[in-house]
Amino acid sequence: MDAVELAKLLPELPTARAQLLDNLGRIRREVAPITPELSDALADHMNIRRGEVHEVVSFYSFLQVPADALRVCTGPICDCYGGRKLLASTPGAIEVACLGHCDLAPVMTRGDEIVPEVTYATNDGPAIGLGQRDETLADYAARGGLELIRNSLAPERIVEELKASELTGYGGAGFPTGIKWEAVLREPGPRYVVVNADEGEPGTIKDRYILELRPHLFVEGVLIAMHFAEATEGLIYLREEYATARSRLSRAIEEFREAGLLAGRSLALVIGAGAYIAGEETAMLESMEGRRAMPRLRPPFPAQVGYLGRPTLINNVETLAHLPAILQNGGTWWSALGTREAAGTRLWSISGAVAQPGCYEAPNGVTTRELVDGYAGGFKGETGAIVPGGAASGILPRSAIDTPLTRDSLREYGAGVGSAALQVFPASYSPLRLLSETMRFFAEESCQKCTPCRIGNRALHHLCEELEHGRAPMTREKVDEWLLAMEKTSICGLGQASPIPVRNAMTHWPELFAPLG
Numbered sequence: 001m002d003a004v005e006l007a008k009l010l011p012e013l014p015t016a017r018a019q020l021l022d023n024l025g026r027i028r029r030e031v032a033p034i035t036p037e038l039s040d041a042l043a044d045h046m047n048i049r050r051g052e053v054h055e056v057v058s059f060y061s062f063l064q065v066p067a068d069a070l071r072v073c074t075g076p077i078c079d080c081y082g083g084r085k086l087l088a089s090t091p092g093a094i095e096v097a098c099l100g101h102c103d104l105a106p107v108m109t110r111g112d113e114i115v116p117e118v119t120y121a122t123n124d125g126p127a128i129g130l131g132q133r134d135e136t137l138a139d140y141a142a143r144g145g146l147e148l149i150r151n152s153l154a155p156e157r158i159v160e161e162l163k164a165s166e167l168t169g170y171g172g173a174g175f176p177t178g179i180k181w182e183a184v185l186r187e188p189g190p191r192y193v194v195v196n197a198d199e200g201e202p203g204t205i206k207d208r209y210i211l212e213l214r215p216h217l218f219v220e221g222v223l224i225a226m227h228f229a230e231a232t233e234g235l236i237y238l239r240e241e242y243a244t245a246r247s248r249l250s251r252a253i254e255e256f257r258e259a260g261l262l263a264g265r266s267l268a269l270v271i272g273a274g275a276y277i278a279g280e281e282t283a284m285l286e287s288m289e290g291r292r293a294m295p296r297l298r299p300p301f302p303a304q305v306g307y308l309g310r311p312t313l314i315n316n317v318e319t320l321a322h323l324p325a326i327l328q329n330g331g332t333w334w335s336a337l338g339t340r341e342a343a344g345t346r347l348w349s350i351s352g353a354v355a356q357p358g359c360y361e362a363p364n365g366v367t368t369r370e371l372v373d374g375y376a377g378g379f380k381g382e383t384g385a386i387v388p389g390g391a392a393s394g395i396l397p398r399s400a401i402d403t404p405l406t407r408d409s410l411r412e413y414g415a416g417v418g419s420a421a422l423q424v425f426p427a428s429y430s431p432l433r434l435l436s437e438t439m440r441f442f443a444e445e446s447c448q449k450c451t452p453c454r455i456g457n458r459a460l461h462h463l464c465e466e467l468e469h470g471r472a473p474m475t476r477e478k479v480d481e482w483l484l485a486m487e488k489t490s491i492c493g494l495g496q497a498s499p500i501p502v503r504n505a506m507t508h509w510p511e512l513f514a515p516l517g
Contacts, residue, residue, distance in 0.1 A: 002032055005030065005032075006027070006038065006041060009026065013026065013027075013046075017290040018288060018289050018308065020042075020046065020290030021056070021060075021270065021287060021288070022271065023046070024039075024042065024053075024056070025273060028063055028065075029067045033067075034064050035064075036054065039053045039057050055292060056290065056291065059275065059447075060272075060275050062240055062274035063273050067111060068110065068111040069092075069111070070094065070110055071094045071095075071096045071109045072093045073099040073101075073105070073106060073107045073108065074096070074437075075102070075203075075441065076202060076203075076387070076391070076423065076425075076437045076438060076441075077105045077203060077423055078098075079433075080425055080434075081106050090108065093108065096274075097202065097445060098200060098203075098276075098441075099241050100200070100204070100205055100208055100239065101114055101205065101208075102205055102351040102423070103121065103205055103349070103357035103359070104116055104118065105351060118244065120209065120212075120213065120358065121356045121358025121359070121376075122209060122213070122359050123360050125347075125360070126325070126361070127326070127334060127344070127345050127361065128214065128217070128318075128325075128347060130210070130213050130347070133213045134213075134214055134215075134217070136216075137216055137255040137256065137259060139216075145217065145220060146220060147324075147328060148323075148327050148328065149223055149261055155185055155228050158181070158228050159178050159182050160178075160331070161327055161331040162177050162178030162326065163179075163331065164331025165177075165332070165343065166331075166335050166343035167319065167331075168319075169315065169316055170206075170346055170347075170420070171196055171279070171315075171318075171319070172389075172390065172392070174407060177319060180303065181228060181229075184303045184311055184312070185228070187304055188311070189230055189310075190231070191231045191311045192231055192233055192234070192307045193222065193226045193229055193234040193235075193313045193315075194234070194237065194284070194285070194288070194306070194307055194312050194314045195234070195237065195314075195316070195320060196237060196281060196284055196314060196315070197239065197316075197317045198272050198278045198279040198284060199239055199242075199317070199419075200239060200278070200279045200445075201279065201418065202391045202421070202423075202441060203390050203421030204420075204421040205349040206346075206349050206359050206419070206420065206421075208242055210321050211238075211242065211245035211249050211317065212244050215251075215252035217321055218249070218321045219252050219253060219256055219267070220323075220324050221320030222234055222236070223262070223267075224323050224324070225313055225315065225320060226265055226267075231313070233266045233268075234266065234268070235268055235270055235307070236249070236270065237270045237278070237288060238270070238271055239272045240271055240273055246269065249269065253267050270287075272287065276441075276445035276494075277445060277446070277447040277492075277494060278293035280295050280492045280494065281314050282295045283296075283492070285306060285307050293447065294447045295449065295492035302314050318347055322344070322345075338365055339363045339365030339404070340365065341364070341365030341408070342363075342406045343364060344363070344364055345361050348361075348366075348420045348421075349422065350371060350372065350376045350422045351424070352423045352425055353379060353380045353383060353424045353425060353426040354372050354379060355376060355379075356377035357376065360375040360376065365404045367404055368400070368401045368403070369402055379424065381426050383398045383424060383426070384425045384429055385431045385434055386398065386400060386401065386423070386424055387422070387425070388410060388418065389415075389417040389420050390421040392416075392493070392500060392501075393417065393419075393421075393500070394410070394414060394416060394500045395415075395434060395435060395501045395504045395505055395508075396413055396415055396508065397508040397509075400413055405417050405422070414504055414507065415500065415504060416500070431505055431509045432512045435464050435501055435502065435505045436461065439457060439464050440461050442460075442461070443457040443458045443460075445494070446494060447494075450491045450495060452485050452486045452495050453486060453491070453498070456482050456485065456490075456495065457486075457498055459474075460482060460499075460502055467512060467513065470515055471515060472515035472516045479502070479516065487499050
């Protein structure tokens with residue numbers, strides 16, 4: 001332990017319990033990975049029981065890892081393109097599930113440096129306009145930005161336009177935004193605004209693109225939400241791996257502050273520490289309050305009892321980034337940008353066996369073929385399995401390539417649109433290997449709070465590994481029992497949704513499960 005460096009840093013660290021994760025992150029970055037001695041010193045400084053700090057440290061995967069560590073992604077897309085070979089050939093590297101740069105697979109990091117060098121493949125869509133790439137607040141203002149901050153709309157008008165737009169949450173759950181905002185407004189103040197930027201779903205890169213290319217657009221969306229909720233404090237929970245996004249977003253917030261556009265409000269970043277489950281909104285709140293990221297039982301919902309027990313408006317990065325266009329042009333205008341199947345546009349993260357992996361704004365309701373041929377340069381080689389919207393959205397056969405990517409259309413396949421993370425796998429990559437890697441991810445990322453998820457995901461991952469060797473560790477009836485128990489009795493979406501890809505694989509590739517009898 002570097003006692004001198006720690007002694008210099010401790011007086012700078014706030015003592016409020018909600019600052020625990022940030023304090024641990026600073027010690028890791030500026031002193032050393034968290035050891036029991038460092039943990040105890042921080043606990044004493046913050047007047048928190050040492051055991052409580054130890055349990056937080058043990059929960060988050062990155063706190064005990066050096067800040068300059070080599071990390072190699074072995075998520076499904078990176079695994080498909082040589083991630084495990086890269087891991088084996090990189091001495092001292094640490095295996096991680098997803099680094100949020102799936103368009104560049106296979107990926108590794110050296111500290112905050114991404115390898116290979118980050119490039120962007122995108123388009124200039126009508127609502128988000130990723131192709132505009134504002135470097136400064138002045139650039140953003142010159143393109144018509146800031147109008148909604150300078151000329152604020154009444155809360156009732158905002159709700160009206162949101163409902164007309166049919167905008168839903170773009171973090172994966174898809175709850176109607178107008179209804180959520182209206183519910184928060186009914187609760188007495190003080191209220192908080194919290195942004196979920198813990199983009200951890202494998203294959204998903206859209207929020208990173210927004211924060212790196214259009215941070216000022218996003219900040220304006222956050223300030224609109226804060227004005228609406230009459231919130232004086234806003235917090236953005238950002239995944240630790242997004243160093244470039246952190247830098248550009250911090251600079252953008254400072255520009256807004258220097259220009260007097262925060263109007264007395266506080267807008268701060270909370271940096272995660274490597275926990276996929278923190279993307280679940282109530283687990284995120286637990287993390288922000290200085291505890292392990294374990295989902296809360298609901299009700300009450302965050303709109304009623306959220307951050308620090310107060311009504312809290314929680315939205316995903318992309319949801320807020322759509323606000324300026326919707327409120328400037330009208331909800332019906334935005335809705336009309338969609339297709340017959342679904343309203344509006346969204347950002348699609350496209351990775352895998354396509355010519356130009358990247359992030360593209362396209363209408364809701366497009367098909368896989370339309371997305372890949374129209375935006376990502378076409379398919380590369382023979383297409384195999386398709387993941388329509390992230391690991392929890394399901395696994396589909398190539399025959400689904402012309403199915404509209406909507407909640408209703410994909411329901412026929414037992415799948416969903418999720419976070420719109422479209423992953424196209426080559427025919428050479430076995431669907432069983434894909435399923436095994438997906439279940440490995442869920443097993444490792446379970447918070448362990450509830451038994452069905454804790455044991456069930458490990459059992460299903462073991463099943464897949466055994467099937468890869470032609471062995472059956474359980475009967476089909478036992479598999480069905482696990483799937484049903486997880487769906488019905490898990491506390492949060494991780495355990496409830498992880499059976500989806502298993503059911504999909506059993507339906508579309510039944511021959512892979514022949515050993516079950």
